[in-house]
Amino acid sequence: MPPRRPLVVAFSRDRTSGARARKQPTQARSRALVESLLEATARILMREGWDALTTNRVAREAGVSVGSLYQYFPDKEALVSGLVETWADTITERLVALGPRLADVPLDEAIASVVLATLAVTREDAALHRSVLLQLPRIGALEFFERLNQRVADVLAEWIAHRRDELDVDDPSLAAYVIVTSLDALTDHALLLRPELLDSARFARQLERLVAGVLGVHGTHAGRAGVRRTRARHP
Amino acid sequence: MPPRRPLVVAFSRDRTSGARARKQPTQARSRALVESLLEATARILMREGWDALTTNRVAREAGVSVGSLYQYFPDKEALVSGLVETWADTITERLVALGPRLADVPLDEAIASVVLATLAVTREDAALHRSVLLQLPRIGALEFFERLNQRVADVLAEWIAHRRDELDVDDPSLAAYVIVTSLDALTDHALLLRPELLDSARFARQLERLVAGVLGVHGTHAGRAGVRRTRARHP
């Protein structure tokens, strides 16, 4: 079901002008070299941030020479793009994979699943996530993430349309967009500035209510298994 | 010839605290110069983006020399900070000013006001807003915006606490944080990638429902004046 995509697309940067494809690593050692370069890139980004990410530094970290780097990456941007793209695709796939599982699950549970999955994805590779988020604009990564979000939103929109009888939604696409964007923003923001929230049940609960609000679901339908609903209302 | 470190540091470049002021422009012409430098900065940011923002370029755009620039700004960052800080403060004040006016207004109306105000603020100075958003991480502006959001969230939290009998909220601070962060993210994101949404009544409606969800308000209380509620539910 997911469209075929290359696992590692560090090469053939298609920068709207000259297709700047570089040599393809065929031998085992060169493939290992490319691999170690990408790993070094990730390591530097996580440990020292974007300012430390110079091509010479990456090469040194990987234990190779700059010259070798440029044999497989046309420029610095290709190096970073390769890394970020693979990482973003992984996340997308994980979220998209959730789609089918929501089909026939009670509403409350489905919403909780979406929220939990978003939180879980943010917690993984938190260091890399953090670093990339902080530096997103420096690469052309905004479009990346828009594509990512779009893909997730499409799946969600379909689910909304499928369940429209239980919901109160005019425009499934718009609702999905609002949900995906706000959940992403909230988890990302929390990762950067309030990491403790990522593990807070109360925070998760607020996110669920946010989603329910957008979908026009009123939680008062009755307690559902799968969602702990601690009534804390004044009597 | 050799790198001569100045023995006496005439100007303190204190990175952690605010003691970074340069000469103060006292005469009229120097005040005009500072003004034109800030304007030039904004113009370049809007028209050409961060990469074009070099100190020499700013000076040229302002019709002055680099030397003059450094007479009033200790470094490049101070230049940008000056610009962004004023701009952010303006926005914050505008949102905070909304607080008192919400005190005794019907819930639906209050929510609609918050959403509309957020959208309105985003639309103003859209070009600058856009540019700054895209380049935020490059300066230390994340903290700026966190302070800004915190200030707005505090006002909102107080309002929530004040109205807690009409709402279903455990933790006013958390709810306010979630609302402010998601509204900001959604309007900012829309500005960058879906500007048409900023003028869409349907989008505004979704944002209202998002807020209502977080606050535990169910819109079915009855139609209220001030909120057009187009029922589009299947009968």
Added chain:
DNA sequence: TCAAAATACGAATGAACGCTCGCGTTTGGT
């Protein structure tokens, strides 16, 4: 085994850019 192809190397190149410094020009108080 051996030469051609592939791979690896890293010093050197050149461009970009923040910022300084020594000197010229304008202002305002007297």
Added chain:
DNA sequence: ACCAAACGCGAGCGTTCATTCGTATTTTGA
């Protein structure tokens, strides 16, 4: 009118960094 202080100038310094290129080493295939 005078001059010290304030202001303004811009060529150039020092540094950083992406990228190249000529050479050395390893692998492949016959």
